[in-house]
Amino acid sequence: MNLSKRSGALIAAGLAGTMVLSACGGDDNKKNGNTATPASGGEFSIYVGEPENPLVPGNTTESEGSQVVDALWTGLVQYKDDGSIDYSGVADSIKSDDQTTWTVTLKDGWTFHDGTPVDAQSFVDAWNYTALSTNAQGASYFFANVEGYDQLQAETDDAGNVTKPPAAEQMSGLKVVDDKTFEVTLSKPFAQYPVTVGYTAFYPLPKAFFTDPEAAGKKPIGNGPYKADEDFVPGQGFKVSRYEDYAGDNKGHADTVEFRVYTDLNTAYTDIQGGNLDVDNQIPPDAITSVKDEFGDRYGERPSSSFTYMGFPLYDPRYADKRVRQAFSMAIDRKAITDAIFSGSRTPAYSVISPVVNGSRDDACKYCQVDVKKANQLLDEAGFDRNQPVELWFNAGAGHDAWVEAVGNQLRENLGVEFTLQGNLDFSEYLPKGDEKGYTGPFRLGWSMDYPSPQNYLEPLYSTKAQPPAGSNSAFYSNPQFDDLVSQGNQATSDEEAIKLYQEAEDVLLEDMPVMPMFFGLEQSVWSDKVDNVVVDIFGRVDIAGVTVVNP
Amino acid sequence: MGRYVARRLLLTIPVLIGASFLIFAMVYALPGDPIRALAGDRPLAPAVVAQLRAQFNLDDPLVIQYGKYVAGLTHLDLGTDFHQRPVLEIITDRLPVTVKLTVVAVLLEASIGLVAGVFAGIRRNGYFDNLVLVSTTLIISIPILVLAFVSQYVLGLKFGWFPIAGIQQGWYSYLLPGLVLASGSLAYVARLTRTSIAENMNADYVRTAKAKGLPRRTIIVRHTLRNSLIPVITFIGADVGALLGGAIVTEAVFNIPGIGRAVFDAVRGQEGAVVVGIVTLMVFFFIFFNLIVDVLYAVLDPRIRYD
Numbered sequence: 001m002n003l004s005k006r007s008g009a010l011i012a013a014g015l016a017g018t019m020v021l022s023a024c025g026g027d028d029n030k031k032n033g034n035t036a037t038p039a040s041g042g043e044f045s046i047y048v049g050e051p052e053n054p055l056v057p058g059n060t061t062e063s064e065g066s067q068v069v070d071a072l073w074t075g076l077v078q079y080k081d082d083g084s085i086d087y088s089g090v091a092d093s094i095k096s097d098d099q100t101t102w103t104v105t106l107k108d109g110w111t112f113h114d115g116t117p118v119d120a121q122s123f124v125d126a127w128n129y130t131a132l133s134t135n136a137q138g139a140s141y142f143f144a145n146v147e148g149y150d151q152l153q154a155e156t157d158d159a160g161n162v163t164k165p166p167a168a169e170q171m172s173g174l175k176v177v178d179d180k181t182f183e184v185t186l187s188k189p190f191a192q193y194p195v196t197v198g199y200t201a202f203y204p205l206p207k208a209f210f211t212d213p214e215a216a217g218k219k220p221i222g223n224g225p226y227k228a229d230e231d232f233v234p235g236q237g238f239k240v241s242r243y244e245d246y247a248g249d250n251k252g253h254a255d256t257v258e259f260r261v262y263t264d265l266n267t268a269y270t271d272i273q274g275g276n277l278d279v280d281n282q283i284p285p286d287a288i289t290s291v292k293d294e295f296g297d298r299y300g301e302r303p304s305s306s307f308t309y310m311g312f313p314l315y316d317p318r319y320a321d322k323r324v325r326q327a328f329s330m331a332i333d334r335k336a337i338t339d340a341i342f343s344g345s346r347t348p349a350y351s352v353i354s355p356v357v358n359g360s361r362d363d364a365c366k367y368c369q370v371d372v373k374k375a376n377q378l379l380d381e382a383g384f385d386r387n388q389p390v391e392l393w394f395n396a397g398a399g400h401d402a403w404v405e406a407v408g409n410q411l412r413e414n415l416g417v418e419f420t421l422q423g424n425l426d427f428s429e430y431l432p433k434g435d436e437k438g439y440t441g442p443f444r445l446g447w448s449m450d451y452p453s454p455q456n457y458l459e460p461l462y463s464t465k466a467q468p469p470a471g472s473n474s475a476f477y478s479n480p481q482f483d484d485l486v487s488q489g490n491q492a493t494s495d496e497e498a499i500k501l502y503q504e505a506e507d508v509l510l511e512d513m514p515v516m517p518m519f520f521g522l523e524q525s526v527w528s529d530k531v532d533n534v535v536v537d538i539f540g541r542v543d544i545a546g547v548t549v550v551n552p
Numbered sequence: 553m554g555r556y557v558a559r560r561l562l563l564t565i566p567v568l569i570g571a572s573f574l575i576f577a578m579v580y581a582l583p584g585d586p587i588r589a590l591a592g593d594r595p596l597a598p599a600v601v602a603q604l605r606a607q608f609n610l611d612d613p614l615v616i617q618y619g620k621y622v623a624g625l626t627h628l629d630l631g632t633d634f635h636q637r638p639v640l641e642i643i644t645d646r647l648p649v650t651v652k653l654t655v656v657a658v659l660l661e662a663s664i665g666l667v668a669g670v671f672a673g674i675r676r677n678g679y680f681d682n683l684v685l686v687s688t689t690l691i692i693s694i695p696i697l698v699l700a701f702v703s704q705y706v707l708g709l710k711f712g713w714f715p716i717a718g719i720q721q722g723w724y725s726y727l728l729p730g731l732v733l734a735s736g737s738l739a740y741v742a743r744l745t746r747t748s749i750a751e752n753m754n755a756d757y758v759r760t761a762k763a764k765g766l767p768r769r770t771i772i773v774r775h776t777l778r779n780s781l782i783p784v785i786t787f788i789g790a791d792v793g794a795l796l797g798g799a800i801v802t803e804a805v806f807n808i809p810g811i812g813r814a815v816f817d818a819v820r821g822q823e824g825a826v827v828v829g830i831v832t833l834m835v836f837f838f839i840f841f842n843l844i845v846d847v848l849y850a851v852l853d854p855r856i857r858y859d
Contacts, residue, residue, distance in 0.1 A: 050817075052590075053635045061594075133599035136607065138590075140597040153599035161611060162602045214636070234637070234645060235809025236719070260718065263813050264804045267704075267717045271807075274709045274716045428584030428822060435588070435595075460594065472594050 042552025044278040044531045045258040046542060047268045048237060054217025055232055057203035058130030058137040063448070063540060066200050068232070068259055071240060071544040072113075072222035073203040074248050076104065076123070077194060083358045083452030083538055085195055088249055090118055090204070090223070092180075094197065099189035099491055104197075106180045109247040112206040113227035120182035124174045126205035128152070133166055139201035142450070147173030147185045189491040191498055196451045225252040225545040237261040252545040253533075254552070272526060279534055281525035281542050285399065288524070289343045295526040303347065303355045304540045305449040306521035307457065310392075310407065311475040313439040314514055323382040325513040326367040328442065330375040331414035332407055334368065338519055341403045345524065349517035352457055352506060356538045359454040359499035365510045365517055372414045379415060389418040391441030395430035396423050400444055407442075407518075435468035437476065442516070445474060452538055454502035459486050462509055477514035557847065564839045572832045573618055579824040580614045586822035590634055608634065608825075621825065631825030633818070639829040642814055646798075647833075649719065650810035653802075654795040656723070656730030661738045662788055669745025673780075674772065676750045684746065688739035700732045700805040717807035729806040733799050737791050741784055748780035755779075782852055789845030793838035 051065030060069045076091035087093065090110050096102040110118035129135055131143040133153045143149050151168035173185035186193065196202070204223060209216040218231040225248065226240040237259040242252040260277065262268040265284040271277040273294075283291050292299050312319040312328075319325060334348030347355075351364035379386070392408050394400040401423055408419035422441070425433060434443060449456045460466050464483050466473040482505050489501035510517075525542065527534045532550055535543045587604050590596070596604075604610075609617045624631055630639035672681040691699075707728060708716040714728040715721050752758060753776060761771045798812025811830060818826035850856045 054637070133597065133603050136600050136603045138596060138600070140600050141594075144597065153597065154602060156599060156602040159611070160598070160602050160605060162599075162606050166599075217636075233809075234642070235649075235813065261809070262717070262807050263809075264807065266701075267805055267807045270704060270709055271716045271718070274712070276716055276718075426584055426589075426820075428586055428589030430584075431588045431591075432585045469595055469598065 040253050040548075040552070041255050042530075042549025043239075043256040043258065044254055044528075044547060044549055045260050045276075046279040046544070046547075047262055047272075047277060047282060048259045049282065050234060050261050050263065051232075053138065054214070055220045055228075056137070056209075056213065056217050057200045057205070057222075058126065058135075058139045059217075060200050061138045061450075066539070067541045069200055069203070069220070069222075070539075070541050071224055071226045071257065071259075072220050072228060073200075073224040074110075074222075074246075075198045075200075075203050077198040078250075079198055079452055079538055081538065083356055085198060089198065091197075094194040096193070099191045099193070099493070100186050102184045102186070102193055103177075104182050104184065107247070108180070110223055111245055111247065112204075112208075112223050113221050113243055114206055114208055115245075116206050116208070117179075118204050118206075118223050119179045120176045121179075122204040122206060123202075124170075124176055124182055125207075125210065126203065127174060128170050129205065129210070130201060131171060132169055142196070142199065142201040143171065145186050145188070145190055146171050147187050149173070149187070191490060191492050192451075192453045192455050195453045196456075199451050201450075223247075225250060226257060232259075235261055235263070250543075250545045253548045254531075257544055257547075272528060275528055275530075278528045278531045279525065279542055279547065280527070281523065281536060281540070283345075283524045283526065288345045291524065291526060298527050298529065299524070300526075300534060300536065301522055301524045302536055304521035304523040305354045305356050305452075305538060306540075307349065307352065307354050307447045308346070308444065308518045308521075309349070309352070309446070309515040310442045310444055310518055311439075311515040312442055312513070313437065314476050315437045316440060318385075318388075319441075321382040321384075322512050323378040324384050325516070327375040327378040327382070327384070327415065328411065329365075329367045329513055329516040330369065330371045330378075332368075332410050332516065332518075333370045334518060336410075337403055337406045341406055342519070345522050346519040347522060349520050352461075352509065352515070352517050353454045353502075354449060354457060354520055357449065357452045357454055357457065358495075359502055361503065361506075364503070364506055367510065367513060368517060370414075375415060384417075386415070386417045389420050391420050391422050393422045393430075393433075393439050393441060393443035395427045395444070396425055398427070403518075404444060434474040439474075443474065444518075445472075445515075447472070449539075454499060454506070455486065455490060458482075458502060458505055458509070459490075462514060475514040477509075477512065479508060479512060482508045482512075553847070553850065557843065560843050560846075564836065567839060568832055568836060571835045572828050575828050575831050576618050576621065576824060577614060579819070579822060579827050580617065582822050584822065586610075586634065589821070604634065617824070621828065630829045633823045633826045634821065639826050642826060643811070643830060643833065646809060646811040646814045649808060650796060650798050650812070652723070652726050653730055653733065653799070653808060653810055654792060656726040657734040657737075657795055658788065658792055660731055661734040661741055661791065664734075665738045665741025666745055666784065668742040669784075670749055670772070670777065672742065672746040673749025673753065676746075676753075681746070684742055688742050691735050691739045696732065696736065697801050697805070699735055700729075700802055703728060703732055704805060717805075719808055726808075729802050729808055732806075733795065733802045737787070740787060744784050744787060745780060748783055749776055752776045752780050778852060782849060785848050785852065786845050789841050789848070790838075793834075793841035796837040796841075797834040 048067055049064035052062045053059045053065055055069055057069055057073060060066050075089050077085045077087055078089045080086045090106050092105045092107045094102055094104050112118060127143055130137045131140055131149055131152045148171040152166045154162045154166050155164035157163050175183040177183055206221050208221055219228045225243055225246050227243040228240050230238050232238045239256050239258045241256045265282050268280050269284050269287055272280045312325050338346045338348050350368045351361050353360040392404050394404045411417055411419055461472050462477045464478040467476050485501055485505035489498045492498035492501055523536045523540045525534055525536050530550055531547050533546050533548045535546050537543055587601055609620050632638050668684050672684040675681060708714050715725045719725045758771060758776060761775055798810050798815060800812040800816050803810045803812045815830050
């Protein structure tokens, strides 16, 4: 989820207009004189939006906080650029014979910033803390597949009031074997498990955290390439310095890094144009068209994990026939919208699985290619009433107006149906509306991945058990065949087999078309001539440790 | 005088209680579910939602919620936001920044505005008067958002005279945002002073002073200016109260972590405790600075007595 990006976009939209000015600033395209050997030392500053929560890994599920947390922690595994896992983190191995009981073996030599060792207990304690409902950690549901998770959840009545405190404080599925080994027992087989544990929610916590979680939320104690020397100041940020005893391979290059909080994307962009900021990975909408020319070789882009779709309210009889949904999808020219509205800063989606994930296909969706004739034919066969306007839903103030309207215009032009825009609800009203089956037409929603597995783009969004309020299946889609294929994929013993099954599940899904894939995001970043090697990872985070300072 | 001030201060108590309840009720009436919005695309675990709702009394009726809030106030607990940050801490973090910005803005507004107003008023319809008239009209007619962006772009980015954003460079960082923030009021102060001075220049007591042969300088500084200041002080005083409430646009453009942004975010997130805590403080500031203005009247004009 991307709450911060959302509010950033809102501010950007609100302050737009005059911003055309700042888009034409900046003049120096100096080649920096950096050579092949990465330099060590120096200091650089990086943009960060206000983190939503204290800097506790188990409570950091949004992009801004995880950019900071990621520099301060290293998880069990890390991810390569193609989305596959790399045992360059704390784990030496994660193995299982039955895909249910996983044995995690840790490497020697890893320490927290306070000098205490990173051992099996520090993972088990952290995971139990995050899972326990009374700690109100946002990432609690990540442990829902561990045996005994339910005992850590307070009982609630239908009205959502707590009726009984949690029955246990430790998940029975987590067992410390020795200092360097622990066992995770899942409630059912899940072959993708090792792929998930590199996520922020799975980072370890030192003993010191539990004595004062509040203080540790401001000045985190992690095990990553950088350590916090001071409290994080909301609205301003903080400086972190290289952790010299870091046990991983990706040691930090710069001596210190300043995370500088900006409330407005435009301001950060102006600041980097003026050379007062070194790295910025949030380009304001007004600058998208000019950023490439302006920053030249100090500009980088890569596909992001974000996925935007328009779902259908399957509970509405009007959209119950899959031919209607297929017809709508075929009437939309995605490429035209990404070019015209987003100036190429998004790519059209012909799949529900992001291209950053291994197993994504760029031609998975056969109903995503424009075919006006066939679309009309399908619509006629389904007996769709074209006289009644189609209501298009999106949340207000987040910059969705233009493209949803473009979708409406294409539906009108290609299918001859009028449309109305339902875009007045704020996120806090929009989401509950969907949970209550309140959408009366196609609705916009998005998704950012938690870990690079096709499963993360399928099960949480379309499986029967992910229907609201438990999950994000806002279309209320339910197909046993899909559920079954995903579950088979979860139990597959090899990656190839799993991917094949997930792709079959995706085929079933795209035939039923409960959602129309719209776009995938693009991560854009710019940097000053003071720094080099700015690389953005598959989560859209700048790899802080890899950034080098030119002539430190 | 002392009794008057004490009475006025006592009167603020019911005003603050009423105001805080009203604000509380308004946040309560906002549609939508703040906890659901907290979670984003992916819902929180149901037990976590229940935990948060219970923790923030979100399932209680309005009066009970307000009662619990006031009960917390009695031992200086202003509550926390949904991310467990104490409201008191938010205020102590943000307020100093807003105070600095206000001080810079008011100093600029008072000094430039008064000087321009006085010189324009003395020589009415002269070259300088017309210059002030035209420039203030121009400033007043430009929206502050435009002014902020243009000045940031031209003075900050192009000429590099001022920091572009942030508060890393101490008071210097506040200069440009302070000027932008003060610009509108500055124009008003100049106009107000000019009119007031021009009027007083024709007053009987000035003619008397002239007849007595007092030097022009003395007449203006001792007599005219002092009398002309009353409406200007009223305006500036009220402005201080308003500026301390934070400046959402200026703070956002110049990336200044003041109280305005905190309130803006809190309203959007339906953070009842934060909104009430900060806005009630704003109300208090407003009342307090109006009181100071009233007291200053008596100092400036001996005819005004409060006892």
